[in-house]
Amino acid sequence: MQAAAAEVPVENESGSESRRGCLVIRILSPDVANRIAAGEVVERPASVVKELLENSLDAEATRVLIEIEEGGKRLIRVTDDGCGLTADDLALAFVAHATSKIASVEELFEVQSFGFRGEALASIGSVSRASILSRRADETLGHQVRCEGGSLSPVEKAGGPRGTVVEIRDLFFNTPARRKFLKSDGAEIARISEAVLRVLLGREDLALELKHNGRRVLRVDRAESFEARLLELFGQDLAGKLIPVRAEAEGICLDGFLAAPDAARGNAQRQYLLLNERFIRDRSLQHAVSRGYEGFLLPRRYPVWFLRLDMDPASVDVNVHPMKTEVRFREKNRLFALVQRACRTALEASRPSGTLHLKPEAPYRSPSSRSSSSSAAPATRRERVAEMEAGLFGSEPAPAQRPEVFDEPSTTTPMRGGASSAKRRSCRDGAWPRHVEDPESFRFVQMHDSYLVVEDALGFHVVDQHALHERMLFENLAQRMEKGEVASQELLIPWVRELSASEKQRVLAAEAELDAMGLRIRDFGGQAVAVEAVPLEFGDASPDGLIDAVLAADEERVEESFSSLRRRLLAAMACRAAVKFGQSLSDREIRVLLAWERESPQSAACPHGRPTRVRIGLEELERLFLRKD
Ligand SMILES: Nc1ncnc2c1ncn2[C@@H]1O[C@H](COP(=O)(O)OP(=O)(O)OP(=O)(O)O)[C@@H](O)[C@H]1O
Ligand SMILES: [Mg+2]
Structure with a gap:
């Protein structure tokens, strides 16, 4: 369990206090506390993992081990080699509005750390059986504190490696309604993997391992560069397809990569924007990138990109959304123009060969006299x-x-x-x-x-x-499944596809459903999956497209009656396998x-x-x- 902490390098033992996460914890004054965007912090295991991982980063951790059991419902344990907490800090860690990261209203407008509300551990501790074991570098003995359903234990002395171990057991044990709302273990670990991946994109200097029920889901070492991290997280399919983007203007620095247009996908899931190392969603900037790609993509294809913005924390408000995924930029329009221009310039400069796939003019074929097999319209x-x-x-x-x-x-x-x-x-x-x-x-x-x-x-x-073909495929396969008939077509050579850790978990979470349809997908080791057989009806669809369909099934909006995962998967696959326009x-x-x-x-x-x-x-x-x- 403490493998990551045991491997911690010792040269940082000075206990640096350059980050705000390593300062003393204090309770925020009501004046500051009331200005913080309130709302649901802990929605599901993935949100707990995100909060704990961000705390580790604020504590200057360089190595983190995340252990999950039963999709995070039974256990989430995060072990880091960060600066640790003193006994006094531990006494306040689970207290609401207690933080080491800000102290005044002014600091709320120039947040430099991931955390600032002093709310995450208090929220998590109130809906689980939580504990923190921590030892600072300058102390020989560590301390431990527990919080069960919001009730705090006294701080006790305890032995342990330098750094912090936060354990969350039985999430939502005292709020059964929320526990019921959780998805299958497979679906939850997929979300956890995605949350981890988003953090890893902002910090290529972080080494991390994620395990589920004792099995490794993801392991990354400190990466040489952002590009190396991307290839590690998303697979070598992207190698040679990443177009660098870089632009700087008046205190804003944009950098990252656009994937070549032929790497575009059927959904917008591989679009990542980071602001000062934090993953955010911003429709306007997403649109700016799409504008940059205009003319380079086929209709209904979504570009793949990974962009990072660095700017003065004072020029952006992160205190907008309880999950901190939405922010408010002070100079929105200037940013839009910068992003759009930088993307356009990068794509034009790269001139990826064979990627300007604007639809060729299809010759109009007029109705004509039919061959003998057909007949003409009634004359009279x-x-x-x-x-x-x-x-x-x-x-x-x-x-x-x-x-x-x-x-x-x-x-x-x-x-x-x-x-x-x-x-x-x-x-x-x-x-x-x-x-x-x-x-x-x-x-x-x-x-x-x-x-x-x-x-x-x-x-x-x-x-x-x-x-029409989409509907036909859907109905035919649904009918066959209702009768319990599975007819699939084995692929001569399994089709191997590299995915990100979270994508892989999402595909594997649907394995049994897919098997029932005749789509056999197996774990191929590392971050790859292999398609071994496809449903008979989809014999001519690209296995790649079917994997995309599985990934899109969560998002696909289908007829309201198709609420089950099976029907959503079917609809997504029918869409990929159906004949196309053109x-x-x-x-x-x-x-x-x-x-x-x-x-x-x-x-x-x-x-x-x-x-x-x-x-x-x-x-x-x-x-x-x-x-x-
Ligand atoms: N892994 C850790 N290592 C060192 N200190 C930690 C760690 N986790 C939490 N802390 C300390 O506990 C405090 C409370 O953490 P918590 O996540 O509740 O609040 P926060 O990070 O300050 O703000 P936010 O609610 O926005 O996350 C932090 O301010 C930090 O000082
Ligand atoms: Mg925090």
């Missing part, structure tokens, strides 16, 4: 009326009876097939059923490789090919989609609740052409 008004009466998906006249309406030669502007079919991925055919009911009964054209315009008895409808489809693929659309009551909306089709009736057309009032 009477025939159209007959169709209208037959209903939207009602019976249609036999194809042979229909005259053709468009007379361009099919060889030059084919409605289907032709030159574009040669580009099609033949491997995708595996995921599409061979047999299609009543294949001749559809008349359609694919427009801009994105929409299917389909004639129906009452007019026509335009189908969003991605949305993708040419074969006749057979379109017919499969349209046959499913016709038979399935759920086909009107995609799993995210967006419509899959828009209808235009003949009557409306007639009105548009002023044939009718």
Whole structure:
């Protein structure tokens, strides 16, 4: 348990007091205490870990060991080699508004440490069985204090290594309602890993180990540089893709890395902003970076970036949010411009090859006369009326009876097939059923490789090919799972992907659910996972995309009824596996989609609740052409 502390280097034994965390603890005057942003400090185990880790950093720790049991619900233990607390400090550590970091209202406006409220340990101690064991470098014997559900024990002498061990057992033991609100152990350790990762991004000089139930989740040594730390935390996939950014103006220093546009992802989870070593969220600056990337990214792709801002603490207010993740900048607009310009300049200077993927102009293919497999629109008004009466998906006249309406030669502007079919991925055919009911009964054209315009008895409808396919994959897989059938396709070579520690924990937390779907993902050691098999329906989706889907499932907003993790995972995966906009489809693929659309009551909306089709009736057309009032 005390491995990290045992390895502590001894050269710092002077007990430096340069950081405010190492000064004497005092109770804040009510005047100061009342000005502090109040609110929930301890929400879940990850928030406890964040607070304890920040305390260790304020105490100038260089090595930290974090041990977690049962997702943090049973135990959170943080051992550091920092300056430690005296017996007098320990007596106040769990007292509300007791801090060594600020003393006056003025200091509240130029906070230089992570902590300043003197509230974290008091809040944690009131909802757990907590203890602190600490020894300062200049003392031979340490001391210990306990706090159980808010009631303090006397400070006692106790032996221990230099530094501090904070133990939090049975979090929320006295507030069962909050305990019930916690997620599975896997989900909680994933959040803890993310909280740790955010701290590690601000401090590459920190060596840290995180263990869960005795197993190592993450271990990092002091890093040589920010770049080295990023590769260590996010995997070597980023190697060679990090574009440095640096800008300085009037006391503000921006530095960090933008990932090349081809490393962009389907969600914004890999966007990290640190202000004076503290992870923050700031929509405006996030937007500034996105503006910098404008023109470099495909639609709905989110850039990956890691940026750090350093500025005078007096020019920013961190006392805004109880979790301290939101701050208020005094010169917001100037900062926005600086960030946007720096990102733009860095991207333009790097000119990453092959990354300006702005969508090429897709040639417009006009509807044309059909090959023998298709039929044309009804020629006469009477025939159209007959169709209208037959209903939207009602019976249609036999194809042979229909005259053709468009007379361009099919060889030059084919409605289907032709030159574009040669580009099609033949491997995708595996995921599409061979047999299609009543294949001749559809008349359609694919427009801009994105929409299917389909004639129906009452007019026509335009189908969003991605949305419809997404719904089809979702329903097919959900149905199969309901019947308890798992059909998966083994990958010849497992697909290995490096993730951050928290991402890996999130994926592994969903392992059983994913297995039930036929998506087999295994721990590949280090920070990697391997995809060994994918659900049959998703046979042609990239395993990378499926992993992204698992990571996005938490955030994905799907129809309200899809509250279970399984359905959210399914929806996210269906989205990744479905045909994309700009993708040419074969006749057979379109017919499969349209046959499913016709038979399935759920086909009107995609799993995210967006419509899959828009209808235009003949009557409306007639009105548009002023044939009718
Ligand atoms: N690991 C540690 N090593 C040394 N001192 C510590 C450690 N953890 C806490 N302390 C001391 O205990 C005090 C109270 O900690 P606590 O986290 O409750 O408040 P804070 O850090 O001052 O402010 P905040 O509530 O904003 O975190 C700190 O001011 C610090 O002096
Ligand atoms: Mg603190």
